[in-house]
Amino acid sequence: MKIFKRILLVILVLLGIAIFFNYPKLNFISGYASKNLASSHFIAHRDYSDIINNDNNMPLIKLAELSKVEGENVTASVYDLMPRETVCREGLGCALITDGYDATIKLPVPRRSILENNLPFPYGNSGTKDSVFTNINYDGINNAINGVLSDYETQMTRTVMVIYKDHIIAEEYIEGFSKDTRILGWSMTKSVLATLYGILEYQGKLDVTSPAPVASWKNDERKSITLNNLLRMQSGLEWEEDYASISDVTKMLFMEADMPSVQMNKEAIAAPTEIWNYSSGTTNLLSGILRDQFKTHQEYVDFPYQELIDKIGMNSMIMEADIAGNFVGSSYGWATTRDWAKFGLLYLHRGNWNETQLFAPEWTDYVSRPTKNSDGVYGAHFWLNAGGKYPDVPRDMYSVNGFQGQRVYIIPSKDLVVVRTGLGQEPLFDVNKFLGELSAAIN
Incomplete structure (x- = not known):
């Protein structure tokens, strides 16, 4: 029984050390997952499941899970620990929320202009030029x-x-x-x-x-x-x-x-x-x-x-x-x-x-x-x-x-x-x- 208790104590100590040194990393794991999920979904219009199974499927990051979606806000966490929330804003993309964030502050939105002409790529958006070059294999x-x-x-x-x-x-x-x-x-x-x-x-x-x-x-x-x-x-x-x-x-x-x-x-x-x-x-x-x-x-x-x-x-x-x-x-x-x-x-x-x-x-x-x-x-x-x-x-x-x-x-x-x-x-x-x-x- 004493040996068992000693082994259990060693395991708990090692586990405590591992948590102590790795817990801060959860901030970055959750943060990366949250930010990448939000941007890939709301900017690239890809499904959450596709992003999780592919883009976020890398060492450590794959530990994070999608915890919550509210409008264009996305939260991810690791086993419900260290949740990080990302907010998406018109024209400015998505950003991780940090301490002191004030949602009432509205940042200026970029004023965009769309190129409109009848030219093909690259100088316009009206199709592509169809050519064959004799010097190309x-x-x-x-x-x-x-x-x-x-x-x-x-x-x-x-x-x-x-x-x-x-x-x-x-x-x-x-x-x-x-x-x-x-x-x-x-x-x-x-x-x-x-x-x-x-x-x-x-x-x-x-x-x-x-x-x-x-x-x-x-x-x-x-x-x-x-x-x-x-x-x-x-x-x-x-x-x-x-x-x-x-x-x-x-x-x-x-x-x-x-x-x-x-x-x-x-x-x-x-x-x-x-x-x-x-x-x-x-x-x-x-x-x-x-x-x-x-x-x-x-x-x-x-x-x-x-x-x-x-x-x-x-x-x-x-x-x-x-x-x-x-x-x-x-x-x-x-x-x-x-x-x-x-x-x-x-x-x-x-x-x-x-x-x-x-x-x-x-x-x-x-x-x-x-x-x-x-x-x-x-x-x-x-x-x-x-x-x-x-x-x-x-x-x-x-x-x-x-x-x-x-x-x-x-x-x-x-x-x-x-x-x-x-x-x-x-x-x-x-x-x-x-x-x-x-x-x-x-x-």
């Missing part, structure tokens, strides 16, 4: 696409689009997804946020080489950090980007009401350009700095749509905001596969959209120029192949990357834009093989 294109779609259990590809010279030469969707399904771009949103700086610079309203206009930095070593340093993730500010633990990024995304403040309040651990450190907090800081460029909150929420998103007909796109009304530029942009492709085409055409210049052609060179200490894989909020990471892919390829393999690949030397979305990323999704085969099929 269509069997090679089809084989490359079949290679990433046929093995869903491994590569988990959902949508694929290949565009050559503004023509859609391949477009495929798995069951449950279509050309009208919005896709969460995750960190692809970073590139959209950065583009707003290129537009402002082209309009003569800022200079990215100037010091970041952060008042709290003016009297310490952070005063030398420039907008360029932030765009290149080389500010030297402290940041931990670890999604498997309670880290800076998970606390920001699932606990903070005002996300730009998190990176803003971090200390410098190195001089600017000394280190390269990927940071979602940096992008949200840039979102906060962007907000300060306008006199009113209404102007801030209108700007991305009026000067970029709706201007190129990405009418499906929604940039979600945090509870305080800041765009979560690090992670929460939604758009259809075709509209993500339009963003890639804007860069392929060096900022020119149907004879309208949105940003300077040189901005394309800027974002695709390797950042010091990034080993040639990162530019300014865009990913690169400059260092030959993908040996069978042209070196001039640069891309818009997001969690779980959301990608927009831009290959200027092939006049090519490729979009791939899904739930599996490298090494499950073989980027080199896929893009290498597509590139080889175009002579």
Whole structure:
């Protein structure tokens, strides 16, 4: 009996230790599940069961359960512990409710405009151009696409689009997804946020080489950090980007009401350009700095749509905001596969959209120029192949990357834009093989 009691005591102690160290994680598990359920349902119009069985079916997150739905509010919890509620707001997407949330405060809603003309994709929404190019090996294109779609259990590809010279030469969707399904771009949103700086610079309203206009930095070593340093993730500010633990990024995304403040309040651990450190907090800081460029909150929420998103007909796109009304530029942009492709085409055409210049052609060179200490894989909020990471892919390829393999690949030397979305990323999704085969099929 004594042995049994001792064993039971040891088990209880171990269980207590496990609960003590893992209970805080329940906040993030419930938070992720709640936010993803709400956004995927109300923005992408997918069924809760589909989201739970697929998108939320990942380690730890799958422990969470849908607890309650009230209107457009969604609550998830883990065995009824640590419930987290998400609220969805017109034009601003969905956001986790944090301490101090006041439902009576109404944030401005972005004023949208819908592109209406009789032009085909990409400059309009009246169908697609039907063309055959003699320099394209269509069997090679089809084989490359079949290679990433046929093995869903491994590569988990959902949508694929290949565009050559503004023509859609391949477009495929798995069951449950279509050309009208919005896709969460995750960190692809970073590139959209950065583009707003290129537009402002082209309009003569800022200079990215100037010091970041952060008042709290003016009297310490952070005063030398420039907008360029932030765009290149080389500010030297402290940041931990670890999604498997309670880290800076998970606390920001699932606990903070005002996300730009998190990176803003971090200390410098190195001089600017000394280190390269990927940071979602940096992008949200840039979102906060962007907000300060306008006199009113209404102007801030209108700007991305009026000067970029709706201007190129990405009418499906929604940039979600945090509870305080800041765009979560690090992670929460939604758009259809075709509209993500339009963003890639804007860069392929060096900022020119149907004879309208949105940003300077040189901005394309800027974002695709390797950042010091990034080993040639990162530019300014865009990913690169400059260092030959993908040996069978042209070196001039640069891309818009997001969690779980959301990608927009831009290959200027092939006049090519490729979009791939899904739930599996490298090494499950073989980027080199896929893009290498597509590139080889175009002579």
